[in-house]
Amino acid sequence: DTGVSQDPRHKITKRGQNVTFRCDPISEHNRLYWYRQTLGQGPEFLTYFQNEAQLEKSRLLSDRFSAERPKGSFSTLEIQRTEQGDSAMYLCASDGTSSYNEQFFGPGTRLTVL
Amino acid sequence: LAKTTQPISMDSYEGQEVNITCSHNNIATNDYITWYQQFPSQGPRFIIQGYKTKVTNEVASLFIPADRKSSTLSLPRVSLSDTAVYYCLVGDKAGGYNKLIFGAGTRLAVHP
Numbered sequence: 001d002t003g004v005s006q007d008p009r010h011k012i013t014k015r016g017q018n019v020t021f022r023c024d025p026i027s028e029h030n031r032l033y034w035y036r037q038t039l040g041q042g043p044e045f046l047t048y049f050q051n052e053a054q055l056e057k058s059r060l061l062s063d064r065f066s067a068e069r070p071k072g073s074f075s076t077l078e079i080q081r082t083e084q085g086d087s088a089m090y091l092c093a094s095d096g097t098s099s100y101n102e103q104f105f106g107p108g109t110r111l112t113v114l
Numbered sequence: 115l116a117k118t119t120q121p122i123s124m125d126s127y128e129g130q131e132v133n134i135t136c137s138h139n140n141i142a143t144n145d146y147i148t149w150y151q152q153f154p155s156q157g158p159r160f161i162i163q164g165y166k167t168k169v170t171n172e173v174a175s176l177f178i179p180a181d182r183k184s185s186t187l188s189l190p191r192v193s194l195s196d197t198a199v200y201y202c203l204v205g206d207k208a209g210g211y212n213k214l215i216f217g218a219g220t221r222l223a224v225h226p
Contacts, residue, residue, distance in 0.1 A: 002157070002159070004157075031212075033213070033214075035214075035216075040218070041218055042199075042201055042216025042217050042218055042219050043158065043214070043216050044216070045213050045214065045215065048213060056213065091157050091158075092157075093214075095212060102160040103214060104160075105156075105157025105158050105159065106157055107155070107156055107157055108155070108156070108157050110155075
């Protein structure tokens with residue numbers, strides 16, 4: 001257990017539905033990251049928050065995706081009108097000034113879009 | 115960020131030393147070399163990081179030659195539980211944050 005938690009761990013949904021995932025980072029970490037990982041590939045960066053500010057978004061993050069970190073603590077990632085291509089593991093990670101270059105990853109949320 | 119190249123897969127047996135080499139020919143002066151480990155259905159886990167020469171911790175050693183165009187992760191006396199995907203990453207904490215760029219990694223299978 002890295003101290004980063006994600007909920008739910010698994011989500012099965014039908015195409016066209018909206019889904020929302022939650023990430024709780026390590027409490028003293030001010031930086032939070034979302035990644036997406038498909039089978040057989042390494043994680044791909046989606047977006048980054050410093051405190052409550054979203055400072056970078058990947059081109060992978062289409063307009064159907066939105067992420068928030070309202071109080072600089074937990075974060076949510078919402079996917080609207082899900083597509084089968086959205087099926088993947090969604091990983092959250094956090095770090096802070098004390099962790100230097102080490103990011104702490106959560107267990108991920110596995111999304112399956114039918 | 116520098117691109118890395120590492121073997122797609124490796125096989126080993128319990129008790130052996132495993133060395134995974136990563137090439138990063140275009141590494142920049144400010145870049146660090148970091149290795150992560152990932153088990154199935156889990157997030158990646160930091161193993162080790164270095165800038166040059168040799169770094170050792172309780173889990174692994176990292177060897178970096180003087181030109182820094184490659185690096186080798188060394189796992190001493192592997193066990194079945196070391197079966198995982200190992201990622202080599204190269205990058206800098208640019209702008210005060212650390213956007214990790216993962217490749218496909220090396221799938222290590224440890225056999226009895």
